[in-house]
Amino acid sequence: MKFDExxxxxxxxxxVNTGEVLMFAWMNQESFKRTLETGVMTYWSRSRQQFxxxxxxxxxxxxxxxxxxxxxADCLLFKVExxxxxxxxxxxxxxxxxxxxxxxxxxxxxxxxxxxxxxxIYKK
Amino acid sequence: MKFDExxxxxxxxxxVNTGEVLMFAWMNQESFKRTLETGVMTYWSRSRQQFxxxxxxxxxxxxxxxxxxxxxADCLLFKVExxxxxxxxxxxxxxxxxxxxxxxxxxxxxxxxxxxxxxxIYKK
Numbered sequence: 001m002k003f004d005e006x007x008x009x010x011x012x013x014x015x016v017n018t019g020e021v022l023m024f025a026w027m028n029q030e031s032f033k034r035t036l037e038t039g040v041m042t043y044w045s046r047s048r049q050q051f052x053x054x055x056x057x058x059x060x061x062x063x064x065x066x067x068x069x070x071x072x073a074d075c076l077l078f079k080v081e082x083x084x085x086x087x088x089x090x091x092x093x094x095x096x097x098x099x100x101x102x103x104x105x106x107x108x109x110x111x112x113x114x115x116x117x118x119x120x121i122y123k124k
Numbered sequence: 125m126k127f128d129e130x131x132x133x134x135x136x137x138x139x140v141n142t143g144e145v146l147m148f149a150w151m152n153q154e155s156f157k158r159t160l161e162t163g164v165m166t167y168w169s170r171s172r173q174q175f176x177x178x179x180x181x182x183x184x185x186x187x188x189x190x191x192x193x194x195x196x197a198d199c200l201l202f203k204v205e206x207x208x209x210x211x212x213x214x215x216x217x218x219x220x221x222x223x224x225x226x227x228x229x230x231x232x233x234x235x236x237x238x239x240x241x242x243x244x245i246y247k248k
Contacts (some may be wrong), residue, residue: 012136012145019143021136024199036227067225069232071213075148077221089195097201101191103160108193 002074003029008044009076013088016065016079022088023096025052027076039064041080059084087115126198127153132168133200137212140189140203146212147220149176151200163188165204183208211239 003009008026015022025043027035031051034042038053041062045052055061062080069076082088089096089112098112127133132150139146149167151159155175158166162177165186169176179185186204193200206212213220213236222236 010134010148012148014145021138021145021201024134024136024194036230064227067227068221068235069223069225070148070220071215071217071222072220075220077145091195093195096194096196096199097192098195099193101193103188103191106160111192 001032001069001076002072004074008046009074011043012075012077013041013062014077014079016081020095021097022062022080022082022094023054025054032076035064035078036067041078054088055084058087058090060087062088085115090118092116092118125156125193125200126196128198132170133198135167136199136201137165137186138201138203140205144219145221146186146204146206146218147178149178156200159188159202160191165202178212179208182211182214184211186212209239214242216240216242 007028011025011027013022026046028044031042031044041054041064043052043054061083063083064078065081066079087094089098092114093112094115095112098110099108100111101108131152135149135151137146150170152168155166155168165178165188167176167178185207187207188202189205190203211218213222216238217236218239219236222234223232224235225232
């Protein structure tokens with residue numbers, strides 16, 4: 001498994017049941033190890049520079065079901081079972097890829113399914 | 125759309141019909157533009173530092189069907205129609221993610237479907 005110059009490997013997370021791509025994030029070697037040990041997706045947050053157990057705050061954890069590596073061994077694909085609301089996105093959508101491009105005019109529009117209102121979950 | 129410090133954005137390519145994740149690669153702004161203009165996936169090859177029309181050599185081009193962007197606007201998801209043999213991987217497999225992790229012993233084994241023998245396609 002190849003990590004980049006920052007010690008990270010890109011991770012694609014897909015819903016094991018529907019095949020929907022839920023999110024894209026990064027892992028370092030330790031977060032990969034923790035993910036396999038706990039069975040719960042544990043990314044490395046580049047912005048916060050810390051381990052990030054997905055759904056730790058919201059309850060929307062992702063349980064690991066299947067793990068794949070690509071031909072160059074520099075990208076991982078996890079198939080997961082989303083728990084809680086089942087929303088991978090902090091904006092409240094099932095998938096982080098909730099905006100679709102209108103190819104004819106170059107604008108993005110919301111195409112995803114909103115499962116919760118983030119303002120009601122992440123209180124300050 | 126946010127490009128990284130190298131001017132690149134990560135791209136996930138998914139089969140529009142089956143939902144299978146086919147590959148992971150990168151685009152710069154110009155390859156994104158060419159992809160939309162031609163309707164054919166055109167990546168930026170980091171190793172060769174050049175535009176890379178996927179399938180130009182093998183005939184296994186990928187026609188763009190749907191385009192999505194994630195919540196942080198720093199990753200793209202393309203749903204494509206694979207042409208030719210339908211193999212995204214230069215190793216001859218339908219998907220580049222043709223190796224699956226045996227979580228119990230930490231080894232990867234081949235789980236993907238081989239569609240062609242690369243030695244017969246890429247002659248030297």
